[in-house]
Amino acid sequence: MERDFKPAMELVIAVYIRLSAEDGDLSDEKNESNSVVNQRAYIHQYIAQHPEFSGARILEFCDDGYSGTNMERPAVKRLLRQVRDRKINCIIVKDMSRFGRDYIVVGDYLEQIFPFLDVRFIAINDGYDSKDHKYGAAGLIDVSFRNVIYDLYSKELSEKVRSTKKQLAEKGYYLAPFAFFGYQKSPEDKHTLLVDEAAAATVRRIFDLFISGLSTHEIARKFNVEGVLTPLQTKRTQSVTRKWNCVDQDSNYWTSGTVRKILNDERYTGKAVYGKTMRKKVGSHDIKRVAESQWTVVDGAIPTIISKELFEAAKELSASSHSAPPKVSSRIFYRKVRCGHCRLAMTRMEGTNPYYICQTYRRKPDIGCPQDKMSEKELEQAVLASIRAMAQFLRKAEKARQRQSDKADRYNQRIEQKILAHENSIKMRQQEKMSAFENMVSGLCDEPEYKRRCKQCDEHIGRLEQKIRELQSEKRQLPDEKSPAESVLPYTNVRTLTRELVDLLIQHIYIYSDTSIEIVWKFQDEYKRLLAELKSKADTTNES
Known part of the structure; x- marks a missing residue:
């Protein structure tokens, strides 16, 4: 007997709201229900009308002025991060187009990711509730076609907006959101x-x-x-x-x-x-x-x-x-090198031995930037050594992460086995209730005896379900399968620095003096997290 949908943890509902840039441009013509205010009221009214959501914790995520054709939106990225961290188990949107217009991406979330993470997804206007579709949206032709239509509509709308703006520009209308200087x-x-x-x-x-x-x-x-x-x-x-x-x-x-x-x-x-x-x-x-x-x-x-x-x-x-500007393709650190004091771009001086220097003092003498020259050759050597050191550090961290993942996986498997045993016990108790009912109907026992046995079974089932919820909460979170920092792992022994490699790994390089530099990695947050984890592990080892 299948049980009704009962989350093993506190019900946390993510209300997702999106208003696209196109909606904003066409605000005089669009339906008012697409506004942020009305989307919010519409979803909260839906929640209030369904008693099953009573007592749930509600989180709101809003992307105002973002296209739905990709998932690079601040609020939706925060939402999905919390979903991966198992902090959200239900998502409600006005319709699927609010969540996304790329039908392939939306389909992946509906059919694979959300079912795997046990996250319930509701699109109110589309009449879609994943609780009613045990295996995701696979096989729902109307949902698939609707997502395709949303995707095509978004592209068509974008082209119409672009065409309209071009026509207005040809008539001399100023279309930028802000006036330029003067x-x-x-x-x-x-x-x-x-x-x-x-x-x-x-x-x-x-x-x-x-x-x-x-x-x-x-x-x-x-x-x-x-x-x-x-x-x-x-x-x-x-x-x-x-x-x-x-x-x-x-x-x-x-x-x-x-x-x-x-x-x-x-x-x-x-x-x-x-x-x-x-x-x-x-x-x-x-x-x-x-x-x-x-x-x-x-x-x-x-x-x-x-x-x-x-x-x-x-x-x-x-x-x-001014002579013709130098070719930038050969500049390894193109648009990467900044002064560590004023944070502005440093000037690359051409010559037999190119070097970088901050020229802020020429324009603002009182700012106090040093006039040290940083040799490009020396900078290359320093950055190359930093990349190798970073790659070696991340390789160690990756091995530690894998060991942690394997340990957590084994621990979770043991918990799953206990949960499975409890679920089998629940099924046995449910069968006992059915047998007691059959015995009462056939006259082998009276109604009071039937009720007594049912009560015993229900109490036992309740205790087992409580144990299951406790076991679910004890599960250890597995690390992400792929870390952003993994892009640097192959470079533990790299000998040649290229512009492509610098673009791949480095956000900025700040020069404080000819002997002091700071590298800001593109995976800076991941790097800091790994450092914190290793420090925490070292502290724990020392205490023990």
């Missing part, structure tokens, strides 16, 4: 830009100083000494709180790159430019550049700050004062 959005029309006179004065001054003979380094240094507001800090004064991809979000610090970016921005002549980049595929965060011939350029679409003649003069001067 402008501000019109209060009456978010697609119209107005000149921000204070910032525009800075833009004009940059062009005038550059034409007069100052380099971008000298302009940045001058502005830093004078305390001129940077583009980012100008946005902060306009109550823009978004985080951009830069080192220090709060410092007012000009760089030659910031100055050069303004000098190269043709939009200051009144041209609206749209479509320089695009996502490689729907839902991806990877960006690819678009050929200039495919850009959408509309002349006179925004107010002019710089005349075309002045812009062309600055462009010509810039071209004559």
Whole structure:
């Protein structure tokens, strides 16, 4: 006799809510029930209407403004991490498209991952509850087709949004969420830009100083000494709180790159430019550049700050004062090396023996960065040695992890055997109840005797079920099958450093002096966790 769905642990429900970027763009047309507020109310109403969820602990995970075509969403990643840690045993969403639109990925979770982890999944609008499908979603044609439709709909919607934006751009509408430096959005029309006179004065001054003979380094240094507001800090004064991809979000610090970016921005002549980049595929965060011939350029679409003649003069001067940029393909540490003090990118100086140096002092003398040179050859040797040492450390940690996994697996097998024995005892007691009922019907015993035997069996079954729950809670969590740090394991004896290897393993390299560097690994969190585990194990050994 199969028992009803009864979690062996406290019922923890994960309420997952998602509002896509496309929904946000089309907020005037979309159904209100797709909003975050209404999704939340809708799911909580469903929970309240089902007594089986009474007393459950409810956790909420919300991705606001994320596409459902991939699983690289902050909230869904936190949710799945807690699922893997066995901290969640039920997930409820408005419909499957909220969880994901990639039908292959969603299918894997419904058919394999969630059933394996004993996680109940409910999609309210789709009428899907995994409790009713013992073997996952396999064989449910309507579910499979619905996921395919969601996936195709997402791609179609993305193309429609892109096409609509292109049409608006061709008409001169400004489509970016924020105005760029020198402008501000019109209060009456978010697609119209107005000149921000204070910032525009800075833009004009940059062009005038550059034409007069100052380099971008000298302009940045001058502005830093004078305390001129940077583009980012100008946005902060306009109550823009978004985080951009830069080192220090709060410092007012000009760089030659910031100055050069303004000098190269043709939009200051009144041209609206749209479509320089695009996502490689729907839902991806990877960006690819678009050929200039495919850009959408509309002349006179925004107010002019710089005349075309002045812009062309600055462009010509810039071209004559700079040689062709070196090929970056041969740079092993391309975009990796930063100053450990100001956290900004260090400059690679070409020559027979290339070296890195922080040039912040040239633009902001009071910042205190050292002027030590870091030889690229010496840096290569140090990084290569660090990779080998890291690989050897991780190999030891991996062996220790495997031993722990094997030990936990054997322990869990013993628990499973005890659970199986208890479950067999429960089945025997259930058969006793059935035999007692048959004896009562055939007259071999009276009703009071039948009830007495049933009560004894129920009490025994209750004790066994309690033991099963206790045994389930005693199970040891098995380590993840594959650690992110495993990508470095093959390099215990690597002799040659390549850019591909650096890109694979290293996030940043911070230089504090010619004898002090810090490597930030791409698996930094995993590395710290392994260190903590080994330290804990060493402390336990010492205590014993």
